[in-house]
Every structure is written in structure tokens, then in C-alpha cells.
Amino acid sequence: MLSGKQFQRYSRQLMLEDVGESGQEKLSQASILIVGLGGLGSPAAMYLAAAGVGRLLLADPDRLDLTNLQRQVLYQTADIGGGKAALAATALAALNPEIRLEAIDSAMDRETLDQHLPGVDLVLDCTDNGQSRQDINRACFAHRLPLLSAAALGWEGQLAGFDFRAGAGPCYSCLIAEGSPEPVASCATTGVIGPVLGIMGSMQAVEAVRLLVSGSCSVFGQLRRYDGKRGSWFRVGLVRQPSCPVCGNPRVET
Amino acid sequence: MIRVLFFGALADIAGREQLDLTWQPSLDSPAAIRLALAASAPALERALQQPQVLVARNLDQAGWDTPVADGDEIAFMPPVTGG
Ligand SMILES: [Zn+2]
Numbered sequence: 001m002l003s004g005k006q007f008q009r010y011s012r013q014l015m016l017e018d019v020g021e022s023g024q025e026k027l028s029q030a031s032i033l034i035v036g037l038g039g040l041g042s043p044a045a046m047y048l049a050a051a052g053v054g055r056l057l058l059a060d061p062d063r064l065d066l067t068n069l070q071r072q073v074l075y076q077t078a079d080i081g082g083g084k085a086a087l088a089a090t091a092l093a094a095l096n097p098e099i100r101l102e103a104i105d106s107a108m109d110r111e112t113l114d115q116h117l118p119g120v121d122l123v124l125d126c127t128d129n130g131q132s133r134q135d136i137n138r139a140c141f142a143h144r145l146p147l148l149s150a151a152a153l154g155w156e157g158q159l160a161g162f163d164f165r166a167g168a169g170p171c172y173s174c175l176i177a178e179g180s181p182e183p184v185a186s187c188a189t190t191g192v193i194g195p196v197l198g199i200m201g202s203m204q205a206v207e208a209v210r211l212l213v214s215g216s217c218s219v220f221g222q223l224r225r226y227d228g229k230r231g232s233w234f235r236v237g238l239v240r241q242p243s244c245p246v247c248g249n250p251r252v253e254t
Numbered sequence: 255m256i257r258v259l260f261f262g263a264l265a266d267i268a269g270r271e272q273l274d275l276t277w278q279p280s281l282d283s284p285a286a287i288r289l290a291l292a293a294s295a296p297a298l299e300r301a302l303q304q305p306q307v308l309v310a311r312n313l314d315q316a317g318w319d320t321p322v323a324d325g326d327e328i329a330f331m332p333p334v335t336g337g
Pocket of ligand 1 (some may be wrong): 082169170172173174240241244245246247248253
């Protein structure tokens with residue numbers, strides 16, 4: 001049951017037929033792990049906290065740096081030097097004191113993921129490197145958890161959705177194979193437009209809300225590309241690779 | 255004819271978002287299309303050689319050796335990795 005205060009706080013989304021009181025209760029009972037609290041994780045976490053997702057696990061081992069503030073809108077100038085996970089939990093608690101926030105300041109390797117994934121309903125990959133993306137993909141596939149993986153660089157962003165609840169691919173490694181060499185370009189070398197990250201992180205939040213209230217979302221099995229310089233979107237169907245080491249057919253011993 | 259689409263940073267390098275190639279049997283894969291661009295657009299061909307460029311054929315994820323036929327649309331997307 002929602003309290004009178006909760007009815008007020010969430011009234012503008014409760015009005016939607018797709019949400020309603022039952023949808024709001026689903027949100028309040030849900031648990032989301034957000035890996036990476038930078039340019040993608042900031043808007044994603046802010047919208048999900050504001051929407052009343054009951055428990056957010058906030059994972060980031062980094063400390064806030066002056067160069068982060070151009071795009072990581074969760075933080076203030078006075079926060080520089082602080083650990084991002086704890087800073088994020090403090091900022092989000094001020095936004096919505098009704099939800100549970102857990103700061104995790106260790107790197108999300110396979111072991112740490114295995115430790116935190118039980119009890120989680122959905123994972124948002126908001127990280128900035130290939131190894132983390134592959135580790136998160138493997139862990140979500142093993143735990144049969146849906147995964148929304150986003151990235152951005154320059155004026156461009158992408159979002160891919162993987163529904164592992166039935167134990168099947170395609171997975172992130174079908175799209176970008178494990179062990180692929182890392183591209184030369186990164187946010188540190190090439191730069192990135194802050195609101196492009198904002199759009200992609202917000203899209204992760206939209207799809208997360210949609211998944212939690214309805215059980216499905218439109219990005220599963222798809223890659224969405226956004227080009228902020230040309231204002232264009234492109235949608236690509238993901239294809240399961242039978243030879244994929246993560247979700248492919250297990251080798252049958254003969 | 256094969257329609258080739260370039261996204262984002264690749265469109266910047268190509269100076270265009272779209273290129274229509276007259277169909278010929280040698281253009282039988284995205285890798286062959288990339289090679290065909292080397293003479294006229296060497297910088298673009300180099301950019302397509304970088305790791306993690308994504309390829310789509312007729313709006314579905316594809317690989318560099320996916321078969322290409324007359325009338326197909328091939329899209330090339332540069333890697334985006336930041337967060
Ligand atoms: Zn796979």
C-alpha cells in the first residue's frame with residue numbers, strides 16, 4: 001500500500017495507465033544494480049531514484065575529478081576528491097529518502113558481481129571499458145538477469161538490451177566478442193558531449209521503468225544508435241552467435 | 255546496387271552518410287566493401303579497420319564476412335565505449 005505522501009510524490013507517473021498503483025509497488029519492490037556512476041550512471045540513477053525504485057546498488061570504485069563535472073551531473077564542485085559511490089548515495093538520498101541506497105566502492109569484477117547479484121532484478125551497465133562490460137555480461141547471463149548496456153563517445157551513443165531471464169542470448173559478447181582489442185578512442189582521448197551521455201543514461205532509465213512495471217521492454221534483442229551531431233537514430237537487430245563463448249551452444253563431448 | 259551507410263565519426267571521415275555502390279559480384283561481404291573503398295577513400299578504409307567497428311546488413315547485426323547481395327543495405331558504426 002502506498003502512503004498519502006507516496007501518492008503525492010509519484011502522482012505524475014501513477015496517472016499513467018501503464019503504471020498505476022500496482023506499477024508503483026513493483027518499482028518500490030525492485031532492486032537495480034547500476035555499475036558505473038559517471039555520465040551514464042548519473043542520469044540513470046537520478047531518474048530511477050526519483051521514480052521510487054526501492055533499492056539501488058551504486059557501484060563505482062573511482063573518485064570524483066574536476067574533468068568529470070562536465071557530464072556527471074550527479075555531483076557538485078565541492079565533491080571533488082570524494083568517492084563516487086558514496087557521493088551518489090548521499091545525493092540520491094536527498095532526492096528521495098524513501099528508497100534504499102547501497103554504495104559499493106569496489107571494482108565490479110566477476111567475484112564482486114557474483115556477490116551482489118542475488119536479489120537484484122536488473123543491471124545497468126554504465127561503465128567505460130570493455131573488460132567491465134564483458135564481466136557484467138557474463139555475470140548477468142549466469143544469474144539470468146536482464147541487462148541494459150549503454151555507451152557513448154563524441155556525439156554518439158548506443159544502447160543494447162539483453163533479456164537473459166530465459167537463459168538465452170544474444171548477449172553483449174555476440175555483439176562485441178570477448179577479447180576484442182580495445183578501440184583507440186575513449187572519452188579521455190576523444191572527448192564526449194555531456195548530454196549525449198544524458199540521453200543514453202535516460203534511455204536506460206526509461207527501459208528500466210518499462211521493464212519493471214510491464215515485464216518487458218522494447219530494446220531487448222536490439223542495438224539503438226544515436227548520433228547527436230545529425231539528430232538521427234538507428235535500430236539494429238542483435239543476432240545470437242552460436243559460437244559465442246558466453247551464450248552459444250555448449251560443446252557436446254563425444 | 256548496394257547502399258552503404260556511415261554513422262557518426264565514420265560519416266565525418268567519409269564526408270557523407272550514404273554511398274551507393276554499383277553491384278558487382280566482388281562486393282560479396284562487408285570486408286570486400288571496405289577493401290573496395292581503400293583506393294578512393296583510404297582514411298575511411300583505415301577507420302573501418304579499427305577494432306570494434308559494428309556492421310549491420312539490412313538492419314540486422316552482421317559480421318565482416320556476412321554474405322552481401324545486390325540490393326542490400328550495409329551500415330558501418332564506429333565504436334563507442336565511454337560511460
Ligand atoms: Zn553471446
